Amino acid sequence: MKKEKSRQARDEFISNRLLPGVYFAFITACGVLGGFGFALGRTKKRETSTKLTQQENATKLFNDGQRLAVRALRRASIYSLTGVFSLSCLLWLASGRPKSFVEFRQRVGSWLPSIKSRKSKEEEGRTEFKNLTELMQYIAEEDEKLKNKKRELASNVKDI
Secondary structure, three states: OHHHHHHHHHHHHHHHHHHHHHHHHHHHHHHHHHHHHHHHHHHHHHOOOOOOOOHHHHHHHHHHHHHHHHHHHHHHHHHHHHHHHHHHHHHHHHOOOOOOHHHHHHHHHHHOOOOOOOOOOOOOOOOOOOOHHHHHHHHHHHHHHHHHHHHHHHHHHHHO
């Protein structure tokens, strides 16, 4: 009974707290990387530089590169934060202004097709093992079962 409650609490934590956080962190990271690349490309395109061959000009080149990177990082931050914020607001408005993340998830989930599990709980198999030896034994037994099923199917096909 206690195990079930702790499992349910863990599952609720994962579905209500962890997954939304990971989702938004992933979207933000993609936005930051995309914005940084976009800003770096645009800034690099605008910058015109001459070939610097002398030692005294090497420090100028280093400072120009540093300024270029800082400017690109600033622009990338602005682009990514604006993009993530506008995308989130657009989805929130399109879903009818839900009051909680659970409601938002249900509304957006209703737009997507459902994925049904093919396996029943009996076919799922074991998930917890005491040690590596027990795991390897289980894998060997499952492999034998599959081989036997294939042999039976092959013999049934030959009989037909």
